[in-house]
Amino acid sequence: MNGADLLCETLLANGIDTCFANPGTSEMHFVAALDRQPGMRCVLGLFEGVVTGAADGYARMADKPAATLLHLGPGLANGLANLHNARRARSPMVNVVGDHATYHLQYDAPLTSDIDSLARPMSHWLGRAETAPTVGERTAQAIAAAKSGAGGISTLILHADAAWTETSAPVPAAVVPAPPAAPDPARIRKAAEALRNGRRTTILVTGRALRAPQAQMLDRIGQKTGARVLAQQANARMQRGAGRVALDRVPYVIDQALAAFADTEQLVLIGAKAPVGFFAYPGKPGPMLPKGCRVIAMADADDDLPAAIAALADATGMAPAARLARHGAPDMPEGALTPGAIAVALAHLMPENAIICDESVSSGRDFFRWTHGAAPHDFLQLTGGAIGAGIPMATGAAVACPDRKVIGLQADGSGMYTVQGLWTQARERLDVVTIIFANRLYKILHGELKNVGAAAPGENARRMLDLDDPALDWVSIANGMGVEAARADTAEAFSDLLRSAMARKGPFLIEAVV
Known part of the structure; x- marks a missing residue:
């Protein structure tokens, strides 16, 4: 056994059985080790942003980390944007980044770079495996960090000679992650007192608070106390649709967000942060809360959010039943194909337990109001604002959940960032x-040019x-990647294509000209 074998064995011993990869020369011994492991699924991405974005989507749906395999510093750098999104989603991940043999670094070969500096901003844990006997221990540390709290990104830099050198070091015992922090009784009590004082209150939530059982409990708390429950603007995963609570999100558009909180006197945070604008705009505030709004941080993102919500329910009481969305949708659209028509068609035609991966950007801002009554589904969205997440996220979600239909809502401009994911x-x-x-422009940037007061576009x-x-x-483009595709420019044509796509298996792309 060599160091690369030890790495593989340690991953598998901890339930990490999927590796999204784009390897190079320095990683060939790890590739060979993976080849000796039939229990490991290896998925090739033709660009590193596909690799890291797929690992993000996988983790959101599998509730466990995948491994990634990246080639030296430049390969890691190519994947950083979707590592940023994964960090914002708090997705667990173990990145294995190859580096030159330790004795070769002195020669400053063309691909030599400062991998540590590249990795550090996007990593919760960063370490090097410089000798074969230490590979197992370092891998176990990376896994422990990835599985800690609500999720973390670990980056293990694997030197080529550590990978190819033989070792008799044992596979470390499986990691037993520390449980998330228990609710703080004082913070629960403070939040419960605020919810009983009669002031206009919003409960802002994210993370596991957006799973169906927790959302139902929060709705019952809201009914009992008169508080409104809202999801923060960007969330890793929401369980929504018919039979579930119809939660809305903080709006992206700053004036809409300000209006949404205009009457809020108190804000209770459960895993979430106080809302701020996505960007600064001349003459407009950064925080979305009115002056004097009291903020009560009841639970942090790393806390046991289901337990915190249960403790709050014990402290405040709950209404007898949650208000659940009923199955239904507006009439099937006809005529012009618009983002609203696409959402309504999806509300009619998406199958139960579908996974929606949303990077529709400006076109999807109104998606929720049309789909509260759609079949129950999971909703994954762009979390960190670095575009190019959508196609890889859908890819990883489909690897994690092969028995579920995955539907990607993809803006055309951002889709080109990681179009290789179709392959x-x-x-x-x-x-x-x-x-x-397919609106054939960066529509969001046309709007932002106006919002910042720059000028009309010349x-x-x-x-x-x-x-x-x-x-x-x-x-x-899709056909060239091996994906069957068709184009629709009317609501009727789109609905026909969507109905057909929902009834078949395998990848399919619809170019919706809006």
């Missing part, structure tokens, strides 16, 4: 339907914000 969907025969909102600005010269042909 992985075809290679792995994943059951993913990708809906491209010729140079339009050339930086529009995608129509030439127009992207998503049907051809």
Whole structure:
């Protein structure tokens, strides 16, 4: 056994049996070790942003980490944007980043770089395996960090000679992660007292508070106390649809967010942060709360949120039953194809237990109000604002849940950042339907140009914000990646394509011209 074998054995001993990979020369002994492990599923991404984004989507749905395999500093750097999104989602992940043999670093070969500095901002744990006997111990430390709290990103830098050198070091015992922090009785009591004082109160939640049982308990608390329950703007995973509580999110648009909190006198935070604008805008505030609003931080993101919610319910009491969304949707759309028409069609046609992966950006802001009564589903969204997450996230979710239909809501501009993920969907025969909102421009940036008060777009600005010269042909792009695709430019044509896609298995892409 060599160091690479020891790494694989340690991963498998801790239930990490999926590796999203884009390897290079320095990682070849790890590749060979993976090849000797039939219990490990290896999934190739043609770009490192696909690798890290898929590991994020996998972790959100599997509730456990995957491994990634990245080639030296530049390979890690290519994956950093989706590691940023994964960090914001608090997704557990173990990144294995190859480095030169320890004795080769002195020569400053072309691919030598400061991997530690690249990894540190996106890693909760960072370490090096410099000798074969220490690989198991360092891997166990990385796994322990990834499984701690609500999730963490670990980056293990594996030197080539540590991977290829033989070792008799034993596989470490399986990691037993520390349980999340128990609720603080004083903080629970403070929140319960606030909820009983008669002031207008919002309970802002995220993380595991958005699973169906916890959302129901929160709704019953809200009914009992008169508080409103709201999800924060960006969340890793929400369980929603018919038979579940119809929670809304903090709006992205700053004026809408300010209006949403205008009457709030108290804010109780459960895993969430006090809402702020996504960006600074001239003449507008950064915080979304009115002056004088009292903020009560009842539970932190790393705390045991289900236990904290149960303790709050004991302290405040609950209404007899939660208010659950009824199954139903507006009439099937006709005529022009709009984002609203796409949402209504999905409300009618998505199957039960679907997984929605949303990077529709500006086109999907109104998605929730049309789909509260859709079949019950999980909703995953872009969490860190670094675009290019959608196609990889759907890919990873489909690997984690092969028996569930995955539906990607994808803006056309951001889709081009990690379009290679379509190839992985075809290679792995994943059951993913990708809906491209083809407005042929960076629509969100047109809006932001106006919101920051910069100017109306002239010729140079339009050339930086529009995608129509030439127009992207998503049907051809998908076909070239091995994914069957079709185009729709009316509501009726889109509904027909969606109905067909829901009835079949395997990857399919719909270019929705909106």
